[in-house]
């Protein structure tokens with residue numbers, strides 16, 4: 416057993432698979448383990464470190480803010496928070512923002528928003544339509560919105576009222592609507608679920624259905640959001656207009672922060688006392704997010720995600736042609752790509768890691784590639800070369 420693993424397992428609860436390596440440092444597109452081995456990071460901490468590791472400007476801004484004020488609670492107005500809400504609204508649309516600490520918490524806030532919407536008018540509507548294969552987090556509400564038994568098993572009873580419909584099958588969603596339905600919640604690209612992309616026409620159709628039936632159209636942009644797919648938020652490509660959106664992961668560039676944006680029409684559903692958090696939207700978290708937004712703008716990371724995503728897609732498509740028995744399909748957009756494999760991805764993830772590339776699995780035998788948006792063309796080529804070499808070693812049983 417590796418030296419670190421025994422200690423790891425002695426002190427940490429066993430809710431994650433035993434880790435193969437111990438990571439101690441990161442810079443740009445690379446991570447280093449405690450043995451000094453360097454890895455090209457195509458995970459970005461699962462779509463979090465979109466600026467790469469320790470971006471100098473982000474580091475400086477976070478350091479500076481800790482010297483001024485790290486935390487003061489939501490008892491007071493926080494200028495960095497107000498300014499961040501204003502910046503997010505300018506990228507999304509007229510509306511208001513509520514801050515929290517994670518993706519699951521952002522989705523919990525969306526679920527609570529839908530509860531309040533369901534109490535407007537006659538009766539009480541609580542049903543939420545969600546997509547099969549979706550993932551919305553591990554807290555009990557967000558877990559209830561997540562279909563896979565892999566995550567749910569052992570935690571029932573969960574919240575009732577979530578109806579699972581086929582992604583991109585508008586009629587499946589339409590047929591599921593009844594007098595108790597209050598909202599629809601979907602991801603623009605399913606990350607954990609295997610890189611299934613919601614089509615533009617599907618999202619536009621959901622918007623229309625929501626308007627017709629007075630439902631809230633809720634988008635979970637926790638993984639696909641924050642410039643990764645070649646738009647600030649993944650749904651924006653479709654032109655659809657959600658009523659509320661969950662964000663987290665890449666928003667803080669490695670510092671925990673989550674947020675929901677809610678359109679003006681529904682922003683007043685939350686009133687004093689409806690919801691709250693001790694840490695959400697702290698000066699430090701918001702400063703980290705400001706640095707992320709600054710760098711996205713200054714380094715044109717949205718168009719970079721498009722351009723470099725194109726390069727990565729071309730490369731993996733070439734590999735799919737070279738290894739047709741091993742790669743069955745390539746899905747995704749921008750720098751959020753998935754390779755559907757002919758076997759579970761764990762073995763390939765391990766070969767890649769030995770060869771110096773970090774990638775992550777997803778459902779449906781999918782290998783997920785989530786490089787930082789600051790990655791260079793040369794680093795993408797290097798990653799593709801490691802993938803090529805590793806696919807040769809990857810044997811199907």
Ligand code: PLP
Nearest residue numbers: 517518519550551552606637638
């Ligand atoms: N929503 C989506 C789409 C996610 O991919 C995730 C995490 O992977 C979450 C929600 C949960 O976010 P967190 O792990 O920050 O609670």
